[in-house]
Amino acid sequence: xxxxxxxxxxxxxxxxxxxxxxxxxxxxxxxxxxxxxxxxxxxxxxxxxxxxxxxxxxxxxxxxxxxxxxxxxxxxxxxxxxxxxxxxxxxxxxxxxxxxxxxxxxxxxxxxxxxxxxxxxxxxxxxxxxxxxxxxxxxxxxxxxxxxxxxxxxxxxxxxxxxxxxxxxxxxxxxxxxxxxxxxxxxxxxxxxxxxxxxxxxxxxxxxxxxxxxxxxxxxxxxxxxxxxxxxxxxxxxxxxxxxxxxxxxxxxxxxxxxxxxxxxxxxxxxxxxxxxxxxxxxxxxxxxxxxxxxxxxxxxxxxxxxxxxxxxxxxxxxxxxxxxxxxxxxxxxxxxxxxxxxxxxxxxxxxxxxxxxxxxxxxxxxxxxxxxxxxxxxxxxxxxxxxxxxxxxxxxxxxxxxxxxxxxxxxxxxxxxxxxxxxxxxxxxxxxxx
Amino acid sequence: xxxxxxxxxxxxxxxxxxxxxxxxxxxxxxxxxxxxxxxxxxxxxxxxxxxxxxxxxxxxxxxxxxxxxxxxxxxxxxxxxxxxxxxxxxxxxxxxxxxxxxxxxxxxxxxxxxxxxxxxxxxxxxxxxxx
Numbered sequence: 001x002x003x004x005x006x007x008x009x010x011x012x013x014x015x016x017x018x019x020x021x022x023x024x025x026x027x028x029x030x031x032x033x034x035x036x037x038x039x040x041x042x043x044x045x046x047x048x049x050x051x052x053x054x055x056x057x058x059x060x061x062x063x064x065x066x067x068x069x070x071x072x073x074x075x076x077x078x079x080x081x082x083x084x085x086x087x088x089x090x091x092x093x094x095x096x097x098x099x100x101x102x103x104x105x106x107x108x109x110x111x112x113x114x115x116x117x118x119x120x121x122x123x124x125x126x127x128x129x130x131x132x133x134x135x136x137x138x139x140x141x142x143x144x145x146x147x148x149x150x151x152x153x154x155x156x157x158x159x160x161x162x163x164x165x166x167x168x169x170x171x172x173x174x175x176x177x178x179x180x181x182x183x184x185x186x187x188x189x190x191x192x193x194x195x196x197x198x199x200x201x202x203x204x205x206x207x208x209x210x211x212x213x214x215x216x217x218x219x220x221x222x223x224x225x226x227x228x229x230x231x232x233x234x235x236x237x238x239x240x241x242x243x244x245x246x247x248x249x250x251x252x253x254x255x256x257x258x259x260x261x262x263x264x265x266x267x268x269x270x271x272x273x274x275x276x277x278x279x280x281x282x283x284x285x286x287x288x289x290x291x292x293x294x295x296x297x298x299x300x301x302x303x304x305x306x307x308x309x310x311x312x313x314x315x316x317x318x319x320x321x322x323x324x325x326x327x328x329x330x331x332x333x334x335x336x337x338x339x340x341x342x343x344x345x346x347x348x349x350x351x352x353x354x355x356x357x358x359x360x361x362x363x364x365x366x367x368x369x370x371x372x373x374x375x376x377x378x379x380x381x382x383x384x385x386x387x388x389x390x391x392x393x394x395x396x397x398x399x400x401x402x403x404x405x406x407x408x409x410x411x412x413x414x415x416x417x418x419x420x421x422x423x424x425x426x427x428x429x430x431x432x433x434x435x
Numbered sequence: 436x437x438x439x440x441x442x443x444x445x446x447x448x449x450x451x452x453x454x455x456x457x458x459x460x461x462x463x464x465x466x467x468x469x470x471x472x473x474x475x476x477x478x479x480x481x482x483x484x485x486x487x488x489x490x491x492x493x494x495x496x497x498x499x500x501x502x503x504x505x506x507x508x509x510x511x512x513x514x515x516x517x518x519x520x521x522x523x524x525x526x527x528x529x530x531x532x533x534x535x536x537x538x539x540x541x542x543x544x545x546x547x548x549x550x551x552x553x554x555x556x557x558x559x560x561x562x563x564x565x566x
Contacts, residue, residue: 064482070470083565084556104565105556177566345486352482356475368475372537373483374529390525392532407517407531411524418524424497425487427555431495432485434556 046072046362047143050133052123052300054079056344057333058148059110059433060351066114068359075114076140078133080122082107084434087207088344089380089426090176093184095217096225097383100181109435126304128326144358146321146330147306147314148351149298150175151206151342154312158270161291169272170289174206186288187218193228197277197286199267200235201294204313206334206342208242209389211235211292213379216247219255220382231258232286234265234279236294242341243379243389243410250381250414267291297335306331313337318395318402319367321354330354340393340402341377345425348433349373349393371395372405378422386422387411477540484541492545493553502548509542 049065051058054077062077084105092098111118125134132141153172155162161170173183187196196218200211215233222229240247240261251259265279275289296302296312306314306323314331315324321336323329332354333347340346350373357367376390391408395401411418472478481492484501488494492501501509515521516530517538530538 068470068472068478072470081565083559083562085561085565100561101558104559104561106559109554109556175566177561179566181561345483348486349483352479356479360471360475363469363471365471368479370476372476372480372533374486374532376486376525376529388525388528390528392529394532405532407528409528415524421487421497421524424494427496428489428494428498428553429486431553431555432490435490435554 048074048076048141049144049146049358049362050140050142051075051077051146051148052126052133053077053148053150053298053333054081054084054107054110054118055148055150055333055347056429056433057150057347057351058146059084059107060348061146061148061332061355062116063110063114063433064352064355065358066116068356069362071115073359073362074117076117076119076142078119078121078123078135078140079107080120082120085176086344086426086430087174087176087210088429090173090180091210091214091217092380092383093176093180094173094187094214095220095380095383096184100176100178103176105430105434107434110433113435123300123303126300128304128329131328142328143362144328144330146332146354146358147298147301147304147335148331148333148347149300149335151295151334152298152302153293154296155293158267158291158293160272161270161293166272170270170275170291172292173290174210174292174295183288183290187221190226190229190288192226194226194287195230195232195285196222196288196290197232197234197275197284198290199265199277199292200233200237200241201292202236202266203241204342205292205295207377208341208343209247209377209379212240212243212247212251213381214290215259215261216250216255216379216381219258222258223255229258230260231255232284233259233261234267234277234282234284235261235263236266237263239263243387246387246410246414247379254381295334297331301331301335304329307335309337318400319353319369319371320357320361321350322357330358338402341375341389343375343377344429345375345377348429349375369395370397371402373402376425378418378425380419380422381414384416384419385414386419387414388418388422474540474544477537477544480537481541481544489553491548491551493548493551495553495555500550501545503550504542504545506542506546509545510538513538513542 062075086103121135171179171183173179219231269278275286277284297307314335315337321330321332332350334342353371360367372394378386378388380386389410392405393402394405396403487498488501494500513530516527
């Protein structure tokens with residue numbers, strides 16, 4: 001902590017220096033010339049970036065700020081968990097072809113390899129004006145802050161599901177961990193002929209194809225082990241929100257008689273004891289019930305008051321991921337308000353654009369004005385076959401948002417070949433994010 | 436380093452012209468260094484390939500190792516994906532979304548990357564105190 005404070009002081013005085021010379025145009029130009037040809041052997045800290053959240057977005061931003069600033073920018077990452085549990089592939093735990101321990105990793109290499117200071121703590125107050133964060137066990141100042149908190153669930157319409165006890169009976173399993181393990185064990189305990197009911201919340205939510213992949217995974221398990229059982233999918237949306245043609249075909253052919261897909265079925269009420277769900281049109285009873293609540297930006301983003309779009313998501317500048325309402329505060333990953341899929345690859349792509357921009361901004365340089373990045377997202381339809389949706393996204397200067405470039409799209413059909421690529425995707429992205 | 440001397444002289448001149456208030460700052464500024472990549476756009480774009488091709492193109496499994504790949508081979512493959520001359524499960528989607536100039540710059544970027552063995556983080560047992 002003391003070390004960090006002294007660094008902050010140094011960078012503050014540097015900021016004052018910049019302010020002081022801003023008055024004289026002459027020195028400003030000399031300063032930038034000096035930056036361009038200064039001696040490369042001397043290292044000096046240019047400030048501290050604090051990152052809240054060690055998921056795909058936060059851990060990637062930490063690594064790449066260190067790499068691209070050649071370790072000149074100090075990075076402190078605050079994460080309440082000591083383990084990283086991957087949401088991608090976690091539906092396979094429900095299908096039975098993976099265990100949660102296959103998807104659980106430590107942060108030791110991410111810390112060690114890049115000199116990131118890791119704080120295992122929970123944020124309690126974010127003072128955006130004074131650039132200060134309070135945690136349960138300490139406080140810290142920053143020059144720039146990245147908030148990468150993932151999602152938070154909204155229980156306004158389903159208040160009885162808010163308690164830990166209720167979520168034990170009716171898991172969401174939409175943040176991988178014990179919730180996933182719980183849902184798997186409920187499926188394992190269910191009798192052959194039982195009914196699994198799950199919902200799809202109104203978009204936008206984390207991982208657009210995720211709920212449909214989940215339906216396939218559970219159906220695959222039933223097909224092989226409990227063939228009399230059924231899957232009922234209650235979708236709050238008017239249609240399948242991602243890979244629609246592919247999932248429709250898989251539901252109707254591979255899982256005919258097992259998956260019963262019902263669009264326009266917003267969950268209005270849940271009876272926890274009887275596991276009964278009421279929607280606009282239906283009342284459905286379940287033996288195993290999985291309710292995925294509607295979502296918004298994670299709690300730290302709300303704490304900082306950054307969720308200005310529909311009181312749910314955070315509006316950012318897509319060149320820097322700086323919040324539109326709080327300078328020096330950046331938001332990346334699922335919390336961002338964007339017409340972009342809330343996927344892990346997307347989170348890492350946003351993290352790198354943000355990291356690159358921060359490295360430039362902290363040297364008083366202009367970030368890339370035309371960011372381009374890729375997103376590839378695989379869904380498994382059983383234990384071996386997968387299918388993709390892939391796009392390149394390009395910054396549109398007039399709209400000031402990321403738009404999909406030509407050539408994007410989905411697989412022709414699920415295949416084992418793509419199942420292998422999906423597995424390689426996971427191995428490679430874990431290596432990139434966590435080592 | 437003619438240009439460096441030139442710039443230093445110019446800087447010195449500027450400092451002399453400005454009031455003494457700014458003088459002590461020069462030493463501070465001298466410690467500053469530039470660590471920007473020559474091509475930010477390509478650096479960030481190339482890094483977004485990491486999900487499938489590993490950090491700096493060092494894939495662990497499954498996909499082509501792009502680090503150190505011959506420039507002209509990279510370009511020919513990507514253009515073949517882009518033009519539909521080479522079939523793929525997913526690469527044609529990415530190649531079509533890129534401009535030819537970006538493909539050329541990615542080729543140079545990956546050709547310049549060192550081949551290093553990538554590592555996997557070790558799997559762990561999920562701890563009881565995790566959510």
